[in-house]
Amino acid sequence: MKFFIDTAEIAEIEKWAPTGFLDGVTTNPSLIKKSGRDMIEVITQICEITNTPVSAEVAALDYGGMLKEAEVLKKIAPNVCIKLPTTMAGLHACSTLTKQGVNTNLTLCFSANQALLVAKAGATYVSPFIGRLDDINLDGMQLIEDIRTIYDNYGFETQILAASIRTPNHVSDAALAGADVATIPASTLEKLVHHPLTDKGLEGFVKDWASTGQSIL
Numbered sequence: 001m002k003f004f005i006d007t008a009e010i011a012e013i014e015k016w017a018p019t020g021f022l023d024g025v026t027t028n029p030s031l032i033k034k035s036g037r038d039m040i041e042v043i044t045q046i047c048e049i050t051n052t053p054v055s056a057e058v059a060a061l062d063y064g065g066m067l068k069e070a071e072v073l074k075k076i077a078p079n080v081c082i083k084l085p086t087t088m089a090g091l092h093a094c095s096t097l098t099k100q101g102v103n104t105n106l107t108l109c110f111s112a113n114q115a116l117l118v119a120k121a122g123a124t125y126v127s128p129f130i131g132r133l134d135d136i137n138l139d140g141m142q143l144i145e146d147i148r149t150i151y152d153n154y155g156f157e158t159q160i161l162a163a164s165i166r167t168p169n170h171v172s173d174a175a176l177a178g179a180d181v182a183t184i185p186a187s188t189l190e191k192l193v194h195h196p197l198t199d200k201g202l203e204g205f206v207k208d209w210a211s212t213g214q215s216i217l
């Protein structure tokens with residue numbers, strides 16, 4: 001399973017890029033707003049740090065506008081992945097960009113039928129939003145499972161990118177459900193490594209090792 005970081009904060013990307021866990025970056029208009037920075041500058045800077053896929057989202061809602069914005073975004077760097085909303089215009093733009101060999105990420109996917117259309121449009125990634133479904137008492141993880149089944153039934157190559165992840169359990173459950181990628185906020189990435197028994201066990205080993213008086217070096 002690939003790990004993308006869901007952020008427009010340069011410091012977070014710089015922290016995770018050298019760890020070997022970072023397989024890509026996703027941004028969206030809300031994350032750009034939160035960064036307080038110019039979108040083109042941020043995406044350019046992210047692409048200077050990593051050559052992994054970096055999702056940059058169009059703002060236009062119409063087909064022609066999406067394609068014009070995609071032209072600008074894809075010129076930033078070869079690893080820019082054009083993020084489009086799962087609407088009729090977004091799907092149409094996806095089909096066109098796919099024919100041009102451009103990588104795409106279809107965002108705001110909330111149903112299996114939307115995911116089916118995304119795969120038929122030839123998208124590189126589909127982004128089902130787990131957390132936002134859970135927020136309204138629906139089952140985000142069931143959607144990942146359903147999309148996995150449908151894509152496997154037909155051999156669709158679109159990768160399932162579990163998005164709107166809020167907890168460490170979302171990450172492991174998405175892995176169990178067969179998601180290809182999880183895009184994870186930095187705060188949740190930090191939590192994945194922690195286990196109280198690891199901390200307790202290490203404390204005991206450190207104490208016992210010190211009492212042996214030995215040194216490996």
Ligand code: E4P
Binds near residue numbers: 026
């Ligand atoms: C990533 O591609 C999505 O835009 C992001 O995961 C949405 O997360 P949110 O529902 O927490 O805003």
